Amino acid sequence: MGAESRSSVSQPGRQYRKIAVVVLGVTFVVAAGLYHLARLYVLNEAERNIQAVLLTHKGLHRYIQEVMHPVFYSLRAEGMVSEKFYAPEIFSSTFIVRNQHKAYNEERTAAGLEEIYYKMAALNPRNPVNKADALEEKLIRRFNDNKEIKDYREVVRINGKDYLYVALPFLVNQERCMKCHGDREDAPLGLQALYPGLGGFGEKVGDIRAIESIRAPMEQQYYLLYIVFGSSFAGLLVLAGLLFFNARLREMVRTRTHELEQEVVERRRAEEEVRQVNEELENRVEERTAQIAAANKELDAFAYSVSHDLRAPLRGIDGFSLALLEDYGERFDEKAKDYLGRVRAGCLRMGELIDDMLQLSRLSRGEIHREEVDLSTMAGEIAEELRRGAPQRRVAFEITPGIRVLGDAILLRAVLDNLLGNAWKFTAKTEEARITFGRQEEGGKDLLFVRDNGAGFDMAYAGKLFGAFQRLHSLQEFAGTGIGLATVQRIIHRHGGTIRAEGEVGHGATFYFSV
Amino acid sequence: MRTKMILLVEDNPDDEALTLRALKKNNILNEVVVARDGVEALDFLCGTGAHAGRDLARMPEVILLDINLPRINGLEVLEKIRANERTRLLPVVILTTSNEEQDKLKSYTLGANSFIRKPVDFQQFSEAIRHLGIYWLLLNQSPPVIRS
Numbered sequence: 001m002g003a004e005s006r007s008s009v010s011q012p013g014r015q016y017r018k019i020a021v022v023v024l025g026v027t028f029v030v031a032a033g034l035y036h037l038a039r040l041y042v043l044n045e046a047e048r049n050i051q052a053v054l055l056t057h058k059g060l061h062r063y064i065q066e067v068m069h070p071v072f073y074s075l076r077a078e079g080m081v082s083e084k085f086y087a088p089e090i091f092s093s094t095f096i097v098r099n100q101h102k103a104y105n106e107e108r109t110a111a112g113l114e115e116i117y118y119k120m121a122a123l124n125p126r127n128p129v130n131k132a133d134a135l136e137e138k139l140i141r142r143f144n145d146n147k148e149i150k151d152y153r154e155v156v157r158i159n160g161k162d163y164l165y166v167a168l169p170f171l172v173n174q175e176r177c178m179k180c181h182g183d184r185e186d187a188p189l190g191l192q193a194l195y196p197g198l199g200g201f202g203e204k205v206g207d208i209r210a211i212e213s214i215r216a217p218m219e220q221q222y223y224l225l226y227i228v229f230g231s232s233f234a235g236l237l238v239l240a241g242l243l244f245f246n247a248r249l250r251e252m253v254r255t256r257t258h259e260l261e262q263e264v265v266e267r268r269r270a271e272e273e274v275r276q277v278n279e280e281l282e283n284r285v286e287e288r289t290a291q292i293a294a295a296n297k298e299l300d301a302f303a304y305s306v307s308h309d310l311r312a313p314l315r316g317i318d319g320f321s322l323a324l325l326e327d328y329g330e331r332f333d334e335k336a337k338d339y340l341g342r343v344r345a346g347c348l349r350m351g352e353l354i355d356d357m358l359q360l361s362r363l364s365r366g367e368i369h370r371e372e373v374d375l376s377t378m379a380g381e382i383a384e385e386l387r388r389g390a391p392q393r394r395v396a397f398e399i400t401p402g403i404r405v406l407g408d409a410i411l412l413r414a415v416l417d418n419l420l421g422n423a424w425k426f427t428a429k430t431e432e433a434r435i436t437f438g439r440q441e442e443g444g445k446d447l448l449f450v451r452d453n454g455a456g457f458d459m460a461y462a463g464k465l466f467g468a469f470q471r472l473h474s475l476q477e478f479a480g481t482g483i484g485l486a487t488v489q490r491i492i493h494r495h496g497g498t499i500r501a502e503g504e505v506g507h508g509a510t511f512y513f514s515v
Numbered sequence: 516m517r518t519k520m521i522l523l524v525e526d527n528p529d530d531e532a533l534t535l536r537a538l539k540k541n542n543i544l545n546e547v548v549v550a551r552d553g554v555e556a557l558d559f560l561c562g563t564g565a566h567a568g569r570d571l572a573r574m575p576e577v578i579l580l581d582i583n584l585p586r587i588n589g590l591e592v593l594e595k596i597r598a599n600e601r602t603r604l605l606p607v608v609i610l611t612t613s614n615e616e617q618d619k620l621k622s623y624t625l626g627a628n629s630f631i632r633k634p635v636d637f638q639q640f641s642e643a644i645r646h647l648g649i650y651w652l653l654l655n656q657s658p659p660v661i662r663s
Contacts, residue, residue: 304615308583311612311635316529319637323536351635358614 016248023240027233034233038225043155046164046216053104053116054168054212057097064093086190094120094130094210117163117215120170125210126200136167136213143169143208155218162218171209178205303361310354318347349481356483359414363487368408368494375403375412375448379437382416386424395427400438403448405515411491412515418484419450419511425478426509427454445514453508457501465501488513519652520546522575524556524592525610526584530633534579534610537641543648548575553587556580557595560602574605574660577651580627582611582618590621597626604658606651 072091075081088095098120105115121132123140132140139152152167173181180187181203203209321343329337376399383397405412420435427433436451457465457472464470466489471482488511492499495515503509521538525531531549538547550556556578558564562571578596582589589609596602608629609622622630631647634640 304613307614308612311633312527312530314635315533315612315633315637315640316527318635319529319533319536319640322637323533348636355614362616 016244016251019244019247023244027237027240030236031233034229038229041225042162042218043164046218047166049116049216050164050166050214053101053118053214053216057101057118057212060097060100061093064091064096084190084193086188086194088127088194095127098129114217116217117213119213120210121213122171122200122210124199124202126195128199130210132211132213136211139167139213140208140211143167143211156215163215164218165213165215167214168212169208170212173203173205173207173209175205177203177209181209299361303358306354307358311351314347314351314354318344321347353481353483356481356487360483360487360490363411363414363491368411370406371409372404373407373409373412375405375416376401376437378409378413378416379403379420382413382420383435386420390424393428393433395424395433395435398434398436398438403437403439405448407495407515408491411494415488415491415513416450418488422480422484423450423452423454423509425454425480426456426473427452428478430454430508442512447512447514449510449512451508451510456503456505456508458505459503462501462503466499518545519576519657520548520573521652522548522550522556522559522578524550524553524578524580524584524589526551526581530581533637533640534644537637537644538648540641541645541648543645543652545576545648545652552585553589553592556592557587560596560605561599571601572660574602576657577606577608577647577655579608579610579647582609582613582622590618590625593622593625593627606655606657608647608651610647 068090072081076083076085089099090096098118101116101118105118108115119136120130121136121140122130123132123137125131142152143149150169152165154165156163156165171177178186180191181200184192184198184201187201321340325332325337325340332340379399380397383399387393387395416437420437423435427435430453432453434453437449438451439446439448441447455473455478461472465472466485467482470486471480473480489499492513492515497514499511499513501509501511521543523531523534525534531551535547535549538545548559550559555565559566559569560574562569580589580592584592587595589611593607593609596605596607606628607626608631609618609627610631610633611618612633614632619630631643634643
């Protein structure tokens, strides 16, 4: 897991930064495009508004000139209106339209809309309100200088707000205009009377007398567009962000999955290793078991041959010694007979040793069949057998009833046989012999014990007590091969128990054991 | 009437001598045929090999069979005796030094009539032989001879 996985983590990180930069770039470009589009749209809207106003005004101009004027002239011709009568309020289309626009703006304001600036600007107007301002004046001159220019457009900023300003040539002087706009002297008297001065006079045919100067607000449209585009764009941004994070999460999941997979592989490998080690161990155990089984088998064969081959010659020695005594006894003196007797005794003892050794070997091999064993009953039986074997002896047996343990009945029988047999043997020279089999607690554990008040032993030799062929008494004192306690200890150990002895010379011995 | 005969299968000359001595000591004067290994024992029983042409109508009253034998061991001899139509009913006493559970189990499983462990003490051994003689030669009624 080292540098390899670390680089695989940082790689997508760099990639994401790149993606983020690209997204930001795209965002910027799209935003710029949208802004441009919005501006076009707003410009177009303003243009349409302006056009609508202009067309309306044009319509009104036409109505005044084409409908109202003929009526007025015919009324004058019929003498119903004085030749002198002139009222711009009902005659001058410029006047009417200007005032109509004023009213229109008032209505807009009332409706919460911004005013649309509108002016029919002239260089030399009759009414000073129509006088062109600096820009308008410049435009009029430009339109006059170059008749090809049909309009002028400009976005202007007033008090931080954008407006579309449009100027169009409005009135081109024609022959019929000259009646009222030519030389002052030629104009109707009423008009002359109404407008003193030269305003509105002195025009020339073909000249552009006035322009329409109109300015519509764009700001209102922007708000709407900003909201629409802004929210759409925000939505897109959020979507892009979500996609980005989704991709990022996916990458993280992929990385994590990869790591987990590697972990799984690692773990599998470890498991495999453990399994192999286990297998190896099992194999080794099997091997050992086989070796042990083979060794046991060898031991069996050895014990078998000991039982056969060592005993057979002994029987020969004993048999022929006896044959010598029987057949040639009269030729031997007492000493020779004694020697032969010793030869025979040696044979018998060796036979016993071999038998005990075989028992020790047999009891230490083979499986332990655990079952509940009533040791008290067993001890009672053994005591009975011992009594029967030597009915002349007076020995008091005290056996605590109900001592039950889990163990191999045959092996435990051998334990009690040996311990009680020993107690029996070593109390042979004790008056009021007493042998006890009981149970006592020591350190929270149940200890069983066999106690006698017989010959006892020196505690200095307690350690040697359980060694095979170890004897603490001479054969003259007490018979025995010294294998019994070795057998007992081996059986107790095979049961997972412990055994120890306490004693004092002349005051008996106690064997404590657990199973 | 011919005397009853004993077949002693024993490879150890000491044991052979002691057995014969014990028989004599106990006044068992019947004929004792000694086979020194399993092959010889089977030859005698079947009238083959060294015993070819033997009168097979005459069979031992009891076979005293040791287990540890050269060539064919006692248990195999027992198995073959029990497998042979002519000899399958013959009383076989396993007379061995062994005290192994396995030997006892196998012997009885293969159809031994008795299992006696030779004691080291000759007096005890002699006593055992005496009992054997009395039981198998006097008390026991032998199976009818099977003629082929």
